Amino acid sequence: MKLISLCLTAILLIGCDGSNLRPVSETNANAAAANREKPQTAIAHSGENKMPPAYSSNSNAAPGGRWSQGGDAIDTTKLDSAVMSAEKALTAKPNDASAKNAAANAFLARATALTEARQYASALGDYRRTLKHEPSNADAKQWVDQITMIYASLGRDAPKEGEEPPPLQVKNEK
Secondary structure, eight states, X not given: OHHHHHHHHHHHHHHTXXXXXXXXXXXXXXXXXXXXXXXXXXXXXXXXGOOOXXXXXXXXXXXXXXXXXXXXXXXXXXXXXXXHHHHHHHHXXXXXXXXXXXXHHHHHHHHHHXXXXXXXXXXXXXXXXXXXXXXXXXXXXXXXXXXHHHHHHTTOOOOOTTOOOOOOBOOOOO
16 A cells, blocks of 8 residues: 555656646736746645755755755654664663664654654664664565655655665644
Protein backbone atom coordinates (compact mmCIF):
# COMPACT_ATOMS: atom_id res chain seq x y z
CA MET A 1 0.00 0.00 0.00
CA LYS A 2 2.81 2.40 0.88
CA LEU A 3 4.62 1.56 -2.36
CA ILE A 4 1.49 2.29 -4.35
CA SER A 5 0.94 5.62 -2.61
CA LEU A 6 4.57 6.59 -3.13
CA CYS A 7 4.39 5.67 -6.83
CA LEU A 8 1.19 7.68 -7.24
CA THR A 9 2.82 10.63 -5.50
CA ALA A 10 5.82 10.38 -7.84
CA ILE A 11 3.56 10.28 -10.88
CA LEU A 12 1.61 13.25 -9.58
CA LEU A 13 4.79 15.23 -8.96
CA ILE A 14 6.15 14.36 -12.39
CA GLY A 15 2.85 15.29 -14.02
CA CYS A 16 2.77 18.63 -12.24
CA ASP A 17 6.09 19.92 -13.47
CA GLY A 18 4.47 23.00 -14.98
CA SER A 19 5.58 22.32 -18.56
CA ASN A 20 2.05 22.27 -20.02
CA LEU A 21 0.51 25.21 -18.18
CA ARG A 22 -1.65 27.64 -20.13
CA PRO A 23 -3.70 30.60 -18.96
CA VAL A 24 -7.27 29.62 -18.10
CA SER A 25 -8.73 32.67 -19.77
CA GLU A 26 -7.29 35.47 -21.79
CA THR A 27 -10.06 38.00 -21.24
CA ASN A 28 -7.56 40.47 -19.82
CA ALA A 29 -4.95 41.22 -22.49
CA ASN A 30 -2.47 42.57 -19.92
CA ALA A 31 -2.73 39.43 -17.79
CA ALA A 32 -2.28 37.25 -20.85
CA ALA A 33 0.82 39.20 -21.88
CA ALA A 34 2.23 38.91 -18.38
CA ASN A 35 1.60 35.16 -18.45
CA ARG A 36 3.55 34.82 -21.69
CA GLU A 37 6.45 36.89 -20.35
CA LYS A 38 6.81 35.04 -17.07
CA PRO A 39 6.49 31.23 -17.17
CA GLN A 40 4.12 29.86 -14.60
CA THR A 41 4.65 26.78 -12.52
CA ALA A 42 2.22 24.72 -10.51
CA ILE A 43 4.02 23.36 -7.49
CA ALA A 44 1.21 22.99 -5.00
CA HIS A 45 1.59 19.31 -4.23
CA SER A 46 4.61 19.56 -2.00
CA GLY A 47 6.37 22.14 0.09
CA GLU A 48 9.72 20.69 -1.04
CA ASN A 49 9.73 22.96 -4.06
CA LYS A 50 8.68 26.13 -2.23
CA MET A 51 12.08 27.73 -1.80
CA PRO A 52 13.26 31.31 -1.73
CA PRO A 53 14.23 32.68 -5.17
CA ALA A 54 17.93 32.53 -4.30
CA TYR A 55 17.82 28.73 -4.52
CA SER A 56 18.47 26.97 -7.78
CA SER A 57 15.32 25.96 -9.62
CA ASN A 58 16.90 22.58 -10.38
CA SER A 59 17.89 21.64 -6.85
CA ASN A 60 16.43 21.22 -3.38
CA ALA A 61 19.70 22.28 -1.81
CA ALA A 62 19.86 25.60 -0.08
CA PRO A 63 23.06 27.66 -0.12
CA GLY A 64 25.77 25.96 1.88
CA GLY A 65 24.50 22.45 1.11
CA ARG A 66 21.56 22.54 3.53
CA TRP A 67 18.32 20.99 2.35
CA SER A 68 14.88 22.49 2.46
CA GLN A 69 12.07 20.31 3.73
CA GLY A 70 8.62 19.70 2.39
CA GLY A 71 5.56 17.73 3.28
CA ASP A 72 3.18 17.94 6.20
CA ALA A 73 4.42 18.94 9.64
CA ILE A 74 3.87 16.17 12.18
CA ASP A 75 4.47 15.65 15.87
CA THR A 76 7.41 13.24 16.13
CA THR A 77 7.92 13.71 19.87
CA LYS A 78 7.21 10.07 20.78
CA LEU A 79 9.19 8.77 17.82
CA ASP A 80 12.12 11.04 18.68
CA SER A 81 12.05 9.78 22.28
CA ALA A 82 12.11 6.18 21.07
CA VAL A 83 15.08 6.96 18.80
CA MET A 84 16.96 8.70 21.62
CA SER A 85 16.30 5.81 24.03
CA ALA A 86 17.42 3.26 21.46
CA GLU A 87 20.58 5.23 20.67
CA LYS A 88 21.36 5.58 24.38
CA ALA A 89 20.97 1.82 24.88
CA LEU A 90 23.12 1.17 21.82
CA THR A 91 25.83 3.51 23.13
CA ALA A 92 25.85 1.58 26.41
CA LYS A 93 26.03 -1.79 24.62
CA PRO A 94 27.37 -1.19 21.08
CA ASN A 95 27.72 -4.90 20.23
CA ASP A 96 24.34 -5.98 21.59
CA ALA A 97 22.16 -7.36 18.79
CA SER A 98 18.92 -6.47 20.55
CA ALA A 99 20.09 -2.86 21.03
CA LYS A 100 20.95 -2.63 17.31
CA ASN A 101 17.56 -4.10 16.43
CA ALA A 102 15.78 -1.65 18.75
CA ALA A 103 17.62 1.28 17.15
CA ALA A 104 16.80 0.04 13.65
CA ASN A 105 13.12 -0.34 14.59
CA ALA A 106 12.99 3.14 16.14
CA PHE A 107 14.49 4.76 13.04
CA LEU A 108 12.23 2.71 10.77
CA ALA A 109 9.11 3.75 12.72
CA ARG A 110 10.03 7.43 12.45
CA ALA A 111 10.96 7.05 8.77
CA THR A 112 7.59 5.46 8.05
CA ALA A 113 5.75 8.31 9.78
CA LEU A 114 7.82 10.87 7.86
CA THR A 115 7.12 9.09 4.57
CA GLU A 116 3.39 9.15 5.30
CA ALA A 117 3.73 12.91 5.93
CA ARG A 118 5.56 13.30 2.58
CA GLN A 119 8.75 14.45 4.32
CA TYR A 120 10.85 12.31 2.00
CA ALA A 121 14.22 14.02 2.55
CA SER A 122 14.02 13.48 6.32
CA ALA A 123 12.63 9.97 5.93
CA LEU A 124 15.56 9.10 3.68
CA GLY A 125 17.97 9.88 6.52
CA ASP A 126 16.09 7.62 8.94
CA TYR A 127 15.90 4.79 6.40
CA ARG A 128 19.67 5.09 5.96
CA ARG A 129 20.16 5.01 9.75
CA THR A 130 17.96 1.92 9.90
CA LEU A 131 20.28 0.22 7.41
CA LYS A 132 23.35 1.15 9.48
CA HIS A 133 21.93 -0.82 12.40
CA GLU A 134 20.22 -3.53 10.36
CA PRO A 135 21.81 -3.79 6.87
CA SER A 136 19.44 -6.56 5.79
CA ASN A 137 16.24 -4.55 6.39
CA ALA A 138 14.34 -4.98 3.12
CA ASP A 139 11.79 -2.22 3.82
CA ALA A 140 14.48 0.38 4.46
CA LYS A 141 16.42 -0.69 1.34
CA GLN A 142 13.28 -0.47 -0.77
CA TRP A 143 12.41 3.01 0.52
CA VAL A 144 15.95 4.36 0.05
CA ASP A 145 15.86 3.15 -3.55
CA GLN A 146 12.32 4.46 -4.08
CA ILE A 147 12.99 7.93 -2.69
CA THR A 148 16.27 8.35 -4.58
CA MET A 149 14.50 7.18 -7.76
CA ILE A 150 11.80 9.80 -7.27
CA TYR A 151 14.38 12.55 -6.85
CA ALA A 152 16.16 11.31 -10.00
CA SER A 153 12.89 11.22 -11.96
CA LEU A 154 12.33 14.85 -10.96
CA GLY A 155 15.81 15.76 -12.20
CA ARG A 156 17.07 16.45 -8.67
CA ASP A 157 19.78 14.94 -6.55
CA ALA A 158 18.64 13.22 -3.37
CA PRO A 159 20.21 14.51 -0.16
CA LYS A 160 23.57 12.95 0.48
CA GLU A 161 23.97 10.87 3.60
CA GLY A 162 24.19 13.20 6.58
CA GLU A 163 22.65 16.17 4.70
CA GLU A 164 19.04 15.17 5.29
CA PRO A 165 16.99 17.90 6.99
CA PRO A 166 15.32 17.42 10.35
CA PRO A 167 11.60 16.64 10.32
CA LEU A 168 9.08 19.47 10.04
CA GLN A 169 7.49 19.73 13.46
CA VAL A 170 3.98 20.86 14.30
CA LYS A 171 4.16 24.28 15.92
CA ASN A 172 2.63 24.37 19.38
CA GLU A 173 0.12 27.19 19.67
CA LYS A 174 -0.52 28.48 23.18
